[in-house]
Each structure stands twice: as C-alpha cells, then as structure tokens.
Amino acid sequence: MSVSGTPIKRIPFASNVCSAILLAVLIGCGPEKADQSPPVLIAGTVEWGTEGGMFFRSCGSDVLTAMHDPGNHLDGVNSFASVFATQSDVGWIVTGVNYVPVEGFDCVFDWDGTLWRAAGNEPFWSASLEEDGLSVRTPSKIRTSSVMVDGLSFISVQDSLELYLTPGVCQDTMADTRYGFTARMVMDGRTMSGCAFKGMAEQPIKP
Numbered sequence: 001m002s003v004s005g006t007p008i009k010r011i012p013f014a015s016n017v018c019s020a021i022l023l024a025v026l027i028g029c030g031p032e033k034a035d036q037s038p039p040v041l042i043a044g045t046v047e048w049g050t051e052g053g054m055f056f057r058s059c060g061s062d063v064l065t066a067m068h069d070p071g072n073h074l075d076g077v078n079s080f081a082s083v084f085a086t087q088s089d090v091g092w093i094v095t096g097v098n099y100v101p102v103e104g105f106d107c108v109f110d111w112d113g114t115l116w117r118a119a120g121n122e123p124f125w126s127a128s129l130e131e132d133g134l135s136v137r138t139p140s141k142i143r144t145s146s147v148m149v150d151g152l153s154f155i156s157v158q159d160s161l162e163l164y165l166t167p168g169v170c171q172d173t174m175a176d177t178r179y180g181f182t183a184r185m186v187m188d189g190r191t192m193s194g195c196a197f198k199g200m201a202e203q204p205i206k207p
C-alpha cells in the first residue's frame with residue numbers, strides 16, 4: 001500500500017511497553033485524574049511511627065490511618081488536632097488547619113453538637129454557635145441569641161450581637177494554639193477580635 005507512490009511500512013509489534021509508548025505519542029497523554037473527594041473536617045490525635053511516618057487516629061476510633069501533610073500544616077504536632085483533609089489511596093492528605101491546640105479542647109469536646117466556636121483575649125470573650133443559637137460569654141455577662149445566617153456572618157435577631165468569621169490561619173494571642181478562621185464579634189457596639197474553629201454539627205441553625 002502506498003500514498004503518492006511512497007511505500008508505507010508496517011511497524012512490527014515489539015512489546016507491550018513499546019506499544020503503550022507509541023499509543024501515548026499518537027493520542028497524547030491526558031492529565032492525571034484529580035482526586036474528586038472534597039476536603040472533610042476530621043478530629044483526632046496525630047501520632048508518629050517508630051520508624052517515621054505520620055498517622056491519624058480519629059476521635060472514638062482505634063484505627064490508625066496514614067496521614068500526609070504536603071503543606072506542612074502540622075509541623076511538630078504529636079497530639080490532638082482538627083484539620084481539613086481529603087481521602088486518598090495512601091491515607092489522609094491534610095489541606096488546612098481547623099484547630100491545633102497546645103492546651104485546650106480535644107476529643108472530649110462536643111464536636112458533633114457544635115457548629116462554630118470562637119474566642120478572643122484582651123478582653124476575654126467566647127462564643128459557641130449551636131443548633132439553638134449563639135451563646136456568648138464575657139467576664140460580665142452570658143447571652144444566648146437566635147441568629148440569622150449569611151455565609152459566615154451570624155446576626156442576632158433579638159439584640160445587638162454580630163459574629164463574623166473569615167477563613168485564614170489565626171494564632172491565639174495568649175498561646176500557640178492555631179485556628180483555621182479569624183473572628184470578629186460586635187456586641188452592644190463594641191468590636192472584639194479573636195479566632196475560631198468549625199465544629200462537626202450538620203444540623204441547620206433554628207431561626
């Protein structure tokens with residue numbers, strides 16, 4: 001067989017490897033398949049193997065799962081941590097920090113009953129967003145309010161109370177605890193700053 005009088009030689013079948021290479025050249029190499037699983041929030045203890053390697057034990061579980069931290073989010077951590085991570089065939093892959101305390105909440109904390117937790121110092125304040133609303137504590141008062149939700153903004157429907165959260169690593173001013181969100185609370189016209197982390201509650205907030 002020929003085209004314009006030029007003979008076309010058949011390429012002999014050399015091997016499966018050569019055939020695969022030839023096929024890739026002819027049709028092009030497509031992009032690698034991306035991990036389709038979105039990041040999820042996990043909480044538990046970070047542990048290190050005797051011969052190296054990071055592992056993760058989820059709260060309430062006895063199973064150790066390999067963990068990889070390409071972004072170095074957990075440098076030096078060998079204790080409780082809550083992080084965002086994706087699942088892969090090699091284990092958990094950390095994508096971001098949620099809450100890594102030096103001293104603070106661990107697996108005993110009510111992760112499943114909390115939507116958000118925020119706190120700040122100078123002056124001290126703390127806020128817990130749960131299914132029944134936003135509870136705020138300061139040295140002088142404790143207040144619980146129903147809130148309207150707009151993304152990461154929570155506005156009281158009863159009084160002058162607002163909580164705004166923003167993604168981004170936040171450092172506690174009194175400790176080395178790291179959070180995955182910054183927080184700004186406005187109460188009775190006074191603005192207070194702090195940090196926040198996400199809980200694992202999935203229930204919508206009641207109006």
